[in-house]
Amino acid sequence: MTEPPITLAAAWALHLQNDRRRSVHTVRAYAATAARLVAFLNDHWGQPIDRSVLARVTTIDLRSFLAKRRGDGLGNAAAARELSAVRGFLAWANPAASAPRTRGPRVKKGVPRPIAPADVIALATDVADDAAEPWIGARDWAILMLLYGAGLRIGEAVALPAGILPLGATLAVTGKRAKTRIVPLLPQVRDAIDAYAAVSPWPGARDAPLFRGAKGGPLSAGVVRKSVQAARGRLGLGDRTTPHALRHSFATHLLGRGADLRALQELLGHASLSSTQVYTGVDAAHLLDVYRNAHPRARYP
CATH class of the missing domain: 1.20.58 (Methane Monooxygenase Hydroxylase; Chain G, domain 1)
Incomplete structure (x- = not known):
């Protein structure tokens, strides 16, 4: 057959x-x-x-x-x-055919807004695709998934030790002021980290860095920022689309889906609730935009 x-x-x-x-x-x-x-x-x-x-x-x-x-x-x-x-x-x-000329969509720049989930994947995919080696692409994908899927700061992500492996349902993260918090890991985030660990050429002791630079040393957060900066240029995103914007999106999307403010504070590792409350303003502004555009009796103040 x-x-x-x-x-x-x-x-x-x-x-x-x-x-x-x-x-x-x-x-x-x-x-x-x-x-x-x-x-x-x-x-x-x-x-x-x-x-x-x-x-x-x-x-x-x-x-x-x-x-x-x-x-x-x-x-x-x-x-x-x-x-x-x-x-x-x-x-x-068709290598010999001339490609149709179509200009890509423009993205308005201005006040930071949560990045749509599809755009997060587009950004992370572009960063991984542009990597010099497949294992570096897997590394960058895993880091960006940690920022968006678990709300980590970029410094927290690159500081993770290899000892977190094998992964469980949660992850202990050491943040500012050496404060440790427990964050849940989505299956997609665990899969991304496991995929990176499987192809990384730099196995090490449990206290060695999980994420390595191209030559095997500890990965600098600046390397990730530079990769995101290049990708946002290729995709037409605003200059405030940074690794920290993925953490910002994590918080805003959770709040928009009904997350408790205190629980969100714990997930983000904020020492003060006032630091978390900034996201209520962002989400409220978004909801007001939706209301004004959709409700037939909406009135501007």
Whole structure:
């Protein structure tokens, strides 16, 4: 019995993995984008999609695809990442064809706002994809997942010792004033750390740093900040999109979903409740924007 033919998205994933040595996260995300584009074009044009058909993709087709994705709730940074993946896929499918010219979405700069979950993944994926080595990409992905998924400060993340392995359901974190707090670990965060530990070339003693620099020394927080700065430029995010903004988003999203302020204070390691209360203002402003835009009887003060 013959094997079914491999899909275009799967073939591109193999190219990214074997020829381009992209991270596992990038391969998964880019292949998913390619599959979405092929499905969209199949429905859009009403015919099977192969390499020769992909050569016919125009700027109007890409705009229609992005409009559909934005309708699915995709944020600006994630849409920019989606467009980047589509361009790469089309260039791989037809190297001789000229790529359609489509400008990516712009992201307004100004007052810091929580980063949408899809944009967090886009940012983390871009940072991991740009890493010099696969293990460095896995390291950066794990760190950014810790900031957004567990609310750690960047300094707390890079200071974690290798002794935290093997991971459990919670993690003891030493923060400011040497105060230790216990934070829960989401399965996605645990998986990211385990994936990094599995490929790291720098095993060490339990008191050695978990996250290592390219030459094996302790990782500097500045290295992570620099990688995020480069990624936000590629994705069109504002200059206040920093590693700390992921912690900010962690807090705001939890509060928006009904988290207790005292519990959030414990998770963040704030010595004073007043430090945590700043997030109530951010969330209230967001809710007020939603109310004003959606409620038929809303009035501006």
